[in-house]
Amino acid sequence: MIFLRYILYPIVPIYYLVTWLRNKLYDLGIKKSISHKTPVICVGNLSVGGTGKTPMIEYLIHLLKEDYLVATLSRGYKRKTKGFQLANKDATAESIGDEPFQFYNKFKKNILVAVDGDRNNGIKQLQLIDNLPEVILLDDAFQHRKVKAGFNILLTTYSNPYFKDIVLPTGNLREPRSGSKRANIIMVTKCPKDLSDAEKNTILQKINPETNQHVFFSSISYSNSVISSNTNKPIDDLNDFTLVTGIANAFPLVSFLKEKGLKFDHLNFKDHHEFSEQDILELNKRDLIVTTEKDFMRLKQYKSLRDKLFYLPISIVINDEVKINKLIIDFLMHNAGL
Structure with a gap:
C-alpha cells in the first residue's frame, strides 16, 4: 500500500x-x-x-x-439508510452509523442526533422540527x-x-x-x-x-473501568482478554493497556469495520473482549457476546x-x- x-x-x-x-x-x-x-x-x-x-x-x-438544545449532524458513514435520519428509539449503528449511534446512546435525553450526506439539507430538516436546536x-x-x-x-x-x-x-x-x-x-x-x-x-x-x-x-484520558451492557469492571482486574479495534489508529489504546501491564491479544480491524458472521464466530470463542466505545455500538447487538463484551470509555483533556x-x-x- x-x-x-x-x-x-x-x-x-x-x-x-x-x-x-x-x-x-x-x-x-x-x-x-x-x-x-x-x-x-x-x-x-x-x-x-x-x-x-x-x-x-x-x-x-x-x-x-x-x-x-444541541443537535449533532453527521453523514452517517457506512449506514444502510439514505437521506436525512433523525435518531429515535429504533436507531441502530446500521441505520445512522456507529459514531452518531454512540452520541445517541450516551446523550439521547439531552440532544438531537441526525445524519445526512447533504449537510445543508440536514440543517434545514433540523430547523423544521418542533424541538428546534x-x-x-x-x-x-x-x-x-x-x-x-x-x-x-x-x-x-x-x-x-x-x-x-x-x-x-x-x-x-x-x-x-x-x-x-x-x-x-x-x-x-x-x-x-x-x-x-x-x-x-x-x-x-x-x-x-x-x-x-x-x-x-x-x-x-482513559477510564479506570470498562463497561458492558449491564455492569462495570475495574480495568486493573482484567486478565488475559482480547482487544478488538476497528478504528483508524489503535496505537494509543494498545500502548495504554501495555503500560498497565495487562495481558491481551489484539484483533485489529480497519476503521468502521463491518463485522461478518465469521468475525462473530471467532469472537464467540473468546472469554473476555474489550473494545472501543465505537466498536461496542456495532457489536452489542449480538446476544452471544453480551456477557463478555466491554468497552473502555475515553475523554479528552x-x-x-x-x-x-x-x-x-x-x-x-x-x-x-x-
Missing part, C-alpha cells in the same frame, strides 16, 4: 490543484457557501484517518447541553464548504500533524495545508500528557497561526479548558443574541 502511494506521487500536484481551486472558488464567492440562522460549529480535519473528532464532539456536548455540531465537515459554519475547530494529531504532510494520494491530506486558515481553533490531539512547553512552542511556530486563530493541545470554553460560549452568545 505504501509502495502504491509513492507510485501515485505524480498525481499529487493534480489533486493539490483541484482542491486548491475548489477552495479558491468558495473563498471568492463563485461557489456558494450557505449560512444558517442556527449557530453551526464544525469539527473536522485536513487529513484522512482518526484525529479524535468523536471525543471532541462529546466534549462540546458536555459543555453545551445544560444551557442549549439552538446549536448544531457538524461532525467531520471541514471540507463540506457548501455549509458556511460560524465556528470551525480543526483537529490534527501530535504524531502526524498536517504541517508535515502532503495531499492525497501519497500523503493523507484531503486538501492543501492552507485550508487550515479557515479554522477558528486548531487543536493538536493525542499529545503526550507530559508535553513540555518548549515542544508546544515548537509546534506553535510550525503551525504559525493567524492572529485570529487559537491553538490548543489535548491528550486522551485540553490544556486550557477555560479559554476554549469561553471562545465557544462567546461565539454562541454573539450569534444567538443571548
Whole structure:
C-alpha cells in the first residue's frame, strides 16, 4: 500500500490543484457557501484517518447541553439508510452509523442526533422540527464548504500533524495545508500528557497561526473501568482478554493497556469495520473482549457476546479548558443574541 502511494506521487500536484481551486472558488464567492440562522460549529480535519473528532464532539456536548438544545449532524458513514435520519428509539449503528449511534446512546435525553450526506439539507430538516436546536455540531465537515459554519475547530494529531504532510494520494491530506486558515481553533490531539512547553512552542511556530486563530493541545484520558451492557469492571482486574479495534489508529489504546501491564491479544480491524458472521464466530470463542466505545455500538447487538463484551470509555483533556470554553460560549452568545 505504501509502495502504491509513492507510485501515485505524480498525481499529487493534480489533486493539490483541484482542491486548491475548489477552495479558491468558495473563498471568492463563485461557489456558494450557505449560512444558517442556527449557530453551526464544525469539527473536522485536513487529513484522512482518526484525529479524535468523536471525543471532541462529546466534549462540546458536555459543555453545551445544560444551557442549549444541541443537535449533532453527521453523514452517517457506512449506514444502510439514505437521506436525512433523525435518531429515535429504533436507531441502530446500521441505520445512522456507529459514531452518531454512540452520541445517541450516551446523550439521547439531552440532544438531537441526525445524519445526512447533504449537510445543508440536514440543517434545514433540523430547523423544521418542533424541538428546534439552538446549536448544531457538524461532525467531520471541514471540507463540506457548501455549509458556511460560524465556528470551525480543526483537529490534527501530535504524531502526524498536517504541517508535515502532503495531499492525497501519497500523503493523507484531503486538501492543501492552507485550508487550515479557515479554522477558528486548531487543536493538536493525542499529545503526550507530559508535553513540555518548549515542544508546544515548537509546534506553535510550525503551525504559525493567524492572529485570529487559537491553538490548543489535548491528550486522551482513559477510564479506570470498562463497561458492558449491564455492569462495570475495574480495568486493573482484567486478565488475559482480547482487544478488538476497528478504528483508524489503535496505537494509543494498545500502548495504554501495555503500560498497565495487562495481558491481551489484539484483533485489529480497519476503521468502521463491518463485522461478518465469521468475525462473530471467532469472537464467540473468546472469554473476555474489550473494545472501543465505537466498536461496542456495532457489536452489542449480538446476544452471544453480551456477557463478555466491554468497552473502555475515553475523554479528552485540553490544556486550557477555560479559554476554549469561553471562545465557544462567546461565539454562541454573539450569534444567538443571548
